[in-house]
Amino acid sequence: MASAELIRLRFLLLLSAAILTGATDHIVGGHLGWNPNINYSLWSNNQTFYVHDLISFRYPKNMYNVFEVNKTGYDNCTMDGLVGNWSSGKDFIHLDQPKTYYFICGNGLCFSGMKVAVRVFALPTSAASHTASNSSSRATSASPVPRPWPATLVALAAVLAVAWIGIGSAGI
Numbered sequence: 312m313a314s315a316e317l318i319r320l321r322f323l324l325l326l327s328a329a330i331l332t333g334a335t336d337h338i339v340g341g342h343l344g345w346n347p348n349i350n351y352s353l354w355s356n357n358q359t360f361y362v363h364d365l366i367s368f369r370y371p372k373n374m375y376n377v378f379e380v381n382k383t384g385y386d387n388c389t390m391d392g393l394v395g396n397w398s399s400g401k402d403f404i405h406l407d408q409p410k411t412y413y414f415i416c417g418n419g420l421c422f423s424g425m426k427v428a429v430r431v432f433a434l435p436t437s438a439a440s441h442t443a444s445n446s447s448s449r450a451t452s453a454s455p456v457p458r459p460w461p462a463t464l465v466a467l468a469a470v471l472a473v474a475w476i477g478i479g480s481a482g483i
C-alpha cells in the first residue's frame with residue numbers, strides 16, 4: 312500500500328469521524344493562519360476545544376512547521392517533551408485527550424510568536440455518568456454546550472463517510 316494512499320485514507324477516516332461526532336476543526340489563527348508575529352493566545356482563548364476536535368495548521372510548506380512539545384518547550388521555545396512533528400503545510404491534529412496541548416514552530420520562529428497552547432475539555436458523555444456520584448464544580452464548569460446536529464445531516468455524513476472509505480479501499 313502506497314503511503315500516500317494510507318495517509319489519504321487516514322485523513323478521510325479522521326474527517327468522517329469528526330463530521331459524525333460533530334467535532335470542530337479549529338484552524339490555527341483563522342484566516343491569518345500559522346505565521347510569525349501573531350498572538351496565538353488571543354486566538355486560543357477565543358475558542359473552546361473539546362476532545363475529538365481537530366486543530367489544523369495552514370502555512371507555506373518548507374517555510375514553517377509544527378512541533379508538539381510540553382509546557383517547558385512551549386514557555387522556552389525548546390524541544391523539551393517533544394511528542395510529534397508535522398510539516399505538510401496543512402496539518403490536521405486530532406485532540407484526543409482532555410489536557411493542554413503545546414505546539415511551537417521550529418527554525419527559531421517560536422521566538423517570533425509561532426507558539427500556541429490549547430486547553431482541551433472532556434465531553435460530558437458516558438464519563439459524566441461514572442463521575443455523577445461525585446460531581447465537582449470543575450466538571451460542571453467544563454460542561455460544553457450541546458451541539459445539536461440535525462439527524463438528516465448526520466445520516467448524510469454517514470453515507471458520505473462509507474462512500475469515501477469504500478473509494479479509499481478500492482484504490483488500495
Ligand SMILES: *[C@@H]1O[C@H](CO)[C@@H](O)[C@H](O)[C@H]1NC(C)=O
Binds near residue numbers: 350352353424
Ligand atoms: C498576547 O495577548 C495576551 C492577552 O492580551 C497577553 O497577556 C500576552 O502577553 C500577549 N502575548 C504576547 C507575546 O504579546
Ligand SMILES: *[C@@H]1O[C@H](CO)[C@@H](O)[C@H](O)[C@H]1NC(C)=O
Binds near residue numbers: 353354357
Ligand atoms: C473572537 O471571536 C469572535 C466571534 O467569533 C470574533 O468576532 C473575533 O474576531 C475573535 N477574536 C479573535 C482575536 O480571534
Ligand SMILES: *[C@@H]1O[C@H](CO)[C@@H](O)[C@H](O)[C@H]1NC(C)=O
Binds near residue numbers: 382383386387
Ligand atoms: C524555561 O527554561 C528555564 C531555563 O532553562 C528553566 O529554568 C525554566 O524552568 C523553564 N520553564 C519552565 C516552565 O519549565
Ligand SMILES: *[C@@H]1O[C@H](CO)[C@@H](O)[C@H](O)[C@H]1NC(C)=O
Binds near residue numbers: 381382383384392
Ligand atoms: C518537559 O520534558 C522535559 C524532558 O524532555 C522535562 O525535563 C520537563 O520536566 C518537562 N516539562 C514539563 C512541564 O513536564
Ligand SMILES: *[C@@H]1O[C@H](CO)[C@@H](O)[C@H](O)[C@H]1NC(C)=O
Binds near residue numbers: 393395396
Ligand atoms: C519527526 O517525526 C518523525 C516521525 O513521525 C521522526 O522520524 C523524526 O525524527 C521527527 N523529527 C524530529 C526533528 O523530531
Ligand SMILES: *[C@@H]1O[C@H](CO)[C@@H](O)[C@H](O)[C@H]1NC(C)=O
Binds near residue numbers: 445
Ligand atoms: C470525590 O472527588 C474527590 C476529588 O476528586 C476525591 O478526593 C474523593 O475521594 C471523591 N469521592 C468519592 C466518593 O469518589
